Amino acid sequence: MRGKFQTFIFLEGEQSFWLDEKFFHIDAGHGAARRPKALTFTLGRDTDIRLLKGTDTPLNKVSITSPLEWMDQMEITTSERSSEVVDFMNGHLNHLVWEPGPDVIGIAEQISLPPRWLTEDLLPLYRSARGLDIMVSVCRRLTTEVFTDPHPVPLSTRAHMERVREFLLDRLHQDLQIGEIARETGTSIRSLQRKFRDCFGETVFEFVRNARLERAREALMRDQVSISEAATVAGYTSPAAFSTAFKNRFGEIPRRLKSFHAPGVHAE
Template sequence: MHADDATDEFDGTASGRCAPGLHLVLLLEGNLDLSYGNRRVVLTTACPRSAHEISHGWPSCAQAFLMNAIEPETFSRRIHRGNYARRLSFVISDQWLQHLQEASCAAMPARLRSLLSSHLLAQPWQPTPRAIALAEQIVRPPAYEPILQAIYLESRMLDLLAEALAPPRGSQSIIHNIAQTNTTGLSPRGYCRMAELRAFLSGAAANQLSLEDMARQMGMNANTMQRQFRSAYGTTIFDFLRESALQRARLALERDALSIKQAAALAGYTSPANFATAYKRRFGVTPKLAQRSGQR
């Protein structure tokens, strides 16, 4: 599994090998330009939404696809300076799926059978609000202990895979299904409001506001806002802000060669010692070690 939320810093091409198996790629925001062998896939969320999506409050133009690789293939991603992408991808081996089929004593669903019999056939998939919420939780998981975080991530990846492989439904069926099975407890409109709040929290201005100030800005009760945000993203507003601050500090230490005192201030800590404790608890290394690794 790979998940990131980053802006490209240079132009170029990142290349590697694509492992055999069923690949799921979901772009939450931004642009992706990928190639698997000779198969090129370009995704962008900078697209107009349909009247149906707007009227039902669908949160974004998130894009996704499923593709199976029967054998190893070359993989490349074209990088453009300033390009932003918040996305996730993971691969499920054919052996695991076959084992699951045997254990359940059930026939392979037609769509999955079709995918597994084709090499590098990309099938587009329009993520539902529930799928987007699951993806957001994978990209920004809570700061659990390693084994608990692994359990958390695996449960959401399997849930997301089930969403992706479910039989396609008509637009009315989709809306009905969201109302019946959306485990986030949010309507599409409610999730859209939480996506707006998340975008606001990612900016520096949010650090200067109290929870009550944020709630007033969103036109909501503070307790309701907290509950809905946790439902959508699996974390509290406070933990999200702290995680964002620590991630900014980490990038500053590794890339910009800031001092530990400067990184602590950037993350909102007045005490470098308290910052170092929080940093090590989150990333498993001290800020000093992170600083040295960035200077190599």
């Protein structure tokens, strides 16, 4: 593999591989237990890649690749370039394993399963646009979390917030209140809000809203539930409000998604 700046978004499954002398094992889980992972890395020269034998479970991975000269190609002046991103790209096998939020996961799923109404000539443009959205998130992550944060989140805090996230995912069907979440997870409201955003780049209820929409999308595709049922899964009492939020999140209305995933109709 030649020099490049690359990000893998593992939506489901696991993979082990070597890049030159560096070993990677990424496990995003499966089914209801999946926890998407992301790997961003720089290859500064020709690199050997060796894939280890995979498992029998499906692997769903999205790859966003750009040349190391992408800032030149986009005519970004030297003064406008993030020094942290530039430093990251200047080192061979610089890498970061990180957990994408619902925003990045949603974009990756749009790339993996684009709207069926897209014509062949528009599909590359659509995927490139979604890929640029992820590139923005990657550069923001590199800038704000990897290098410049003078107070990195302690491992104990991150572990605690991971437990909070698990708590939320287990109770997405409930009427969640910030006071109850703080009390049940052993923290104060103010501390919970600050630490959760520090760890995941979004508020508690941004995470809850996006996670509910993801579950509603999965219910539409896999279980063929009605639009009203999907709205309930997402926590909306109004199907119209749900459709608006769904389109803002995934780029298409739920009725269109449901019609393209009806029995007998298969994705291309």
